Amino acid sequence: MAKQYEIPIGAQHISLLEPLHFKFTTENEKIVKTDANVYYVHRGIEQACCSKFKFRQVSFVVGRVCGLCSISHTTAYSQVAEKLVKIEIPKRAKYLRMLVIELDRIHSHLLCLSHVAENSGFEALFMKTMQYREFSMELLEAVCGNRIQYDFSIVGGVARDLKPQVAQSIIERLKKFIPQLDELMDIYKNNWTLSLKNKGAGAITKEDAMRLNVVGPFARAAGLAVDVRNETEDLLPWKEVGYEMITETSGDVYARNLVRLRELYVSIRIIENVINGLPETPLITETKAFPDGEATVRLEAPRGELFYYAKGNKTQVLERLKIKAPTFSNVAAMAEAFTGNEYGSAPAIIASYDPCLSCTAR
Amino acid sequence: MKTFLKTIGNVFKKPVTTKYPFEKTFIPDDYRGLIGFDENLCIWCRRCEMVCPPGAIVFSQDMEGKQTYHFNRAVCIYCGECVRACPKEGAIFQTAEPAPCALKAENINNGWNKLYAEALQSREAYAAEKKKKAAEKAAADKLAAAKKEEGNKTTGDNQTSAV
Numbered sequence: 001m002a003k004q005y006e007i008p009i010g011a012q013h014i015s016l017l018e019p020l021h022f023k024f025t026t027e028n029e030k031i032v033k034t035d036a037n038v039y040y041v042h043r044g045i046e047q048a049c050c051s052k053f054k055f056r057q058v059s060f061v062v063g064r065v066c067g068l069c070s071i072s073h074t075t076a077y078s079q080v081a082e083k084l085v086k087i088e089i090p091k092r093a094k095y096l097r098m099l100v101i102e103l104d105r106i107h108s109h110l111l112c113l114s115h116v117a118e119n120s121g122f123e124a125l126f127m128k129t130m131q132y133r134e135f136s137m138e139l140l141e142a143v144c145g146n147r148i149q150y151d152f153s154i155v156g157g158v159a160r161d162l163k164p165q166v167a168q169s170i171i172e173r174l175k176k177f178i179p180q181l182d183e184l185m186d187i188y189k190n191n192w193t194l195s196l197k198n199k200g201a202g203a204i205t206k207e208d209a210m211r212l213n214v215v216g217p218f219a220r221a222a223g224l225a226v227d228v229r230n231e232t233e234d235l236l237p238w239k240e241v242g243y244e245m246i247t248e249t250s251g252d253v254y255a256r257n258l259v260r261l262r263e264l265y266v267s268i269r270i271i272e273n274v275i276n277g278l279p280e281t282p283l284i285t286e287t288k289a290f291p292d293g294e295a296t297v298r299l300e301a302p303r304g305e306l307f308y309y310a311k312g313n314k315t316q317v318l319e320r321l322k323i324k325a326p327t328f329s330n331v332a333a334m335a336e337a338f339t340g341n342e343y344g345s346a347p348a349i350i351a352s353y354d355p356c357l358s359c360t361a362r
Numbered sequence: 363m364k365t366f367l368k369t370i371g372n373v374f375k376k377p378v379t380t381k382y383p384f385e386k387t388f389i390p391d392d393y394r395g396l397i398g399f400d401e402n403l404c405i406w407c408r409r410c411e412m413v414c415p416p417g418a419i420v421f422s423q424d425m426e427g428k429q430t431y432h433f434n435r436a437v438c439i440y441c442g443e444c445v446r447a448c449p450k451e452g453a454i455f456q457t458a459e460p461a462p463c464a465l466k467a468e469n470i471n472n473g474w475n476k477l478y479a480e481a482l483q484s485r486e487a488y489a490a491e492k493k494k495k496a497a498e499k500a501a502a503d504k505l506a507a508a509k510k511e512e513g514n515k516t517t518g519d520n521q522t523s524a525v
Binding site for chain 2: 053056057060061131138141142144145146149151154159160163166
């Protein structure tokens with residue numbers, strides 16, 4: 001048996017965006033065992049939501065859980081609070097929520113892809129992807145009024161309406177984006193340099209993915225068809241606007257890139273359908289009821305299934321709020337998928353998981 | 363060869379970035395900017411203060427009962443919840459102007475915390491004063507009423523005695 005070395009990566013490391021700590025046990029550059037430690041950024045948001053803030057204010061607090069999937073958190077919380085106060089929101093609000101979630105998915109997926117390229121040693125592609133990502137940030141700014149903290153969903157509906165000229169500009173910019181996306185697809189699919197670090201690296205089988213309860217693009221790349229958009233219809237009508245499941249089979253970094261890129265085409269289609277079929281209804285359902293009882297909500301964030309549980313006791317302040325972020329579900333599989341890979345490809349594999357630690361630790 | 367020509371072509375392309383201080387960056391018309399306040403329209407219901415998630419709005423009150431509006435742009439998250447909650451159209455509104463940076467001289471954190479506490483205290487003091495005055499008035503009224511009643515009684519007694 002060869003001599004084993006323990007190499008830590010993180011919690012602060014140049015190739016990591018967020019404080020994530022992996023401890024690799026290596027044998028001649030091959031990783032044989034991995035330990036993961038994710039709780040470095042605990043901020044006590046759940047406790048704050050149940051003590052300091054009123055239930056209508058909490059949707060702005062949970063938006064600050066994560067910068068990238070801010071809208072997913074706000075929407076999931078708004079939905080769970082709407083279940084507690086027992087109201088049905090107008091259809092236009094549902095459509096606008098879907099629009100912003102999909103725009104958010106575009107910018108989140110492109111960010112993840114660019115980091116995979118960067119961590120694989122392809123700086124030029126990183127810059128190119130970030131350049132193409134900029135349009136989605138500008139569109140989000142035009143729709144929500146801010147680049148990163150959208151504060152778009154509120155309890156009972158959405159905060160702002162979509163202006164006709166903004167809708168027009170979204171359609172135009174998406175048309176411009178499609179050839180750029182084709183170009184990116186070509187590079188991520190066929191570039192030889194990138195394939196050296198991406199093909200076969202960090203692979204996980206479908207059985208392992210199912211056993212370890214993987215969610216999001218990570219699971220879909222392994223061939224596991226899990227997507228909340230495919231399963232729930234009551235809160236947001238995904239199938240109505242042309243949702244389609246994207247899966248790959250190989251489960252490696254390359255497959256994850258492809259899943260993300262192909263999902264962007266689906267997102268573009270959903271956005272176009274939402275804008276073309278936007279119903280004319282009011283934006284908010286007003287209510288004066290207080291939250292009562294228990295409710296759970298699942299929502300597909302860019303990284304996978306986001307889960308919210310809330311309990312009310314007929315007062316302004318919630319009794320309990322529980323957030324389960326997609327990265328938390330994936331941690332076990334993250335540690336597993338390193339096994340058998342070169343230590344040198346670890347950064348690219350970490351980036352391809354798209355870990356969001358501020359969501360996980362809150 | 364194709365790649366080589368593409369590379370040469372890229373040399374003559376315009377940069378994709380914006381030269382920020384010299385050029386304006388993209389800001390939409392309805393950007394969520396600074397919160398404005400119109401004192402003449404305000405009905406002083408304090409609903410904006412109640413709904414504000416971070417607590418960036420506070421009203422202080424002097425002893426005559428006149429309220430003053432305070433706003434902290436560094437605490438504000440520009441969600442527009444105060445504008446939605448306002449019952450009087452135009453009393454509080456959102457502009458498209460981005461907030462300027464806070465300077466050290468403004469002492470925007472500690473100064474604000476102090477101001478916030480003082481504002482709450484001033485309101486409490488006013489409420490206590492009002493309560494005290496009301497209690498005094500009630501006591502005076504009671505006294506007056508008792509006196510009157512007594513007076514009535516005495517006159518009544520006088521009347522009965524007279525009869």
